[in-house]
Amino acid sequence: MTAAASPQADVPGRAGGQLPACAALKRRRDLRHTRPAGAWVSLSVVDLSFSDTRLAALYDRLHPLSEPERGFYLPIIMQAGSVLDVGCGTGALLHAARRAGHVGRLCGLDPAAAMLARARARPDIEWLCGDLAATRYADEFDLVVMTGHAFQTLVEDHEVRAALAAVRGALRAHGRFVFETRNPSARAWEGWTSRTPTEVLDATGTRVQVSRRVETPFDGRTVCFSETFVGDGWERSLTSRSTLRFLDATALSGFLGEARLAIEAQFGDYSRQPLTPASPEIITLARVAA
Numbered sequence: 001m002t003a004a005a006s007p008q009a010d011v012p013g014r015a016g017g018q019l020p021a022c023a024a025l026k027r028r029r030d031l032r033h034t035r036p037a038g039a040w041v042s043l044s045v046v047d048l049s050f051s052d053t054r055l056a057a058l059y060d061r062l063h064p065l066s067e068p069e070r071g072f073y074l075p076i077i078m079q080a081g082s083v084l085d086v087g088c089g090t091g092a093l094l095h096a097a098r099r100a101g102h103v104g105r106l107c108g109l110d111p112a113a114a115m116l117a118r119a120r121a122r123p124d125i126e127w128l129c130g131d132l133a134a135t136r137y138a139d140e141f142d143l144v145v146m147t148g149h150a151f152q153t154l155v156e157d158h159e160v161r162a163a164l165a166a167v168r169g170a171l172r173a174h175g176r177f178v179f180e181t182r183n184p185s186a187r188a189w190e191g192w193t194s195r196t197p198t199e200v201l202d203a204t205g206t207r208v209q210v211s212r213r214v215e216t217p218f219d220g221r222t223v224c225f226s227e228t229f230v231g232d233g234w235e236r237s238l239t240s241r242s243t244l245r246f247l248d249a250t251a252l253s254g255f256l257g258e259a260r261l262a263i264e265a266q267f268g269d270y271s272r273q274p275l276t277p278a279s280p281e282i283i284t285l286a287r288v289a290a
Ligand SMILES: C[S@@+](CC[C@H](N)C(=O)[O-])C[C@H]1O[C@@H](n2cnc3c(N)ncnc32)[C@H](O)[C@@H]1O
Pocket: 001, 002, 003, 004, 011, 012, 045, 046, 047, 050, 086, 087, 088, 089, 090, 091, 092, 109, 110, 111, 112, 115, 131, 132, 146, 147, 148, 149, 150, 153, 154
């Protein structure tokens, strides 16, 4: 859950190719946006750590839903009759909401089929594999959330704009969009390169070592990093390459305003402390503007 949240349990990935990660990603993103909207679902760029079945199965072990995140998001979800979780991953938050007694509509959307396969363990929630900008949701949710820093997977300006327009379209009048993005001024990436690998056991008890390396530190816009997974007895290691966008509060407010989403409150962490330059997060509660 906190994949994108703390150096230990923090850092989602994004698959690269033969090209250096950022260039490969940009080429694939450009390709995606030269196609008609209907083709976007199949062309979504997803990190190997989310698209590979073996790596997706490690996600919740490496990034369990943290108590602070649960404590912040769950009450907001429980108050909403219908909820869309964009970039829901393995669905941990919606599972928690159902377990906590949410009786309304819960819907999880994610472009990574391997992550959604895990989410589908609960059939009493709607799961949709795809890209938000390609969905046809219209005026049907009281709340849209994007957690685990899924928002930072929107790298290009046109992706941020398309996603926010789709969020706005999916919300009912007075609906809310609640999400977090890491505060660039807290420079979280400086702690992301592993000194020693993290060890985790997969479902079969196989030991997997995970090493992270920042490939391109913050360039004023994005951070590129890789995660390498080495399992005892695996034929070869797997490396997932990722790029995340870091928007500051001013830029974020500009994008939200363009999408006619009004900021209701902003916090610097999950315990609702005020946002300061040292805050790890920019947590935003936005409401559909008139
Ligand atoms: C770090 S995980 C967070 C998952 C979950 N929200 C959580 O908190 O555990 C980021 C998720 O965003 C998804 N993702 C990647 N690109 C996306 C996009 N364009 N739109 C929505 N989700 C995307 C990934 O497949 C992945 O499951």
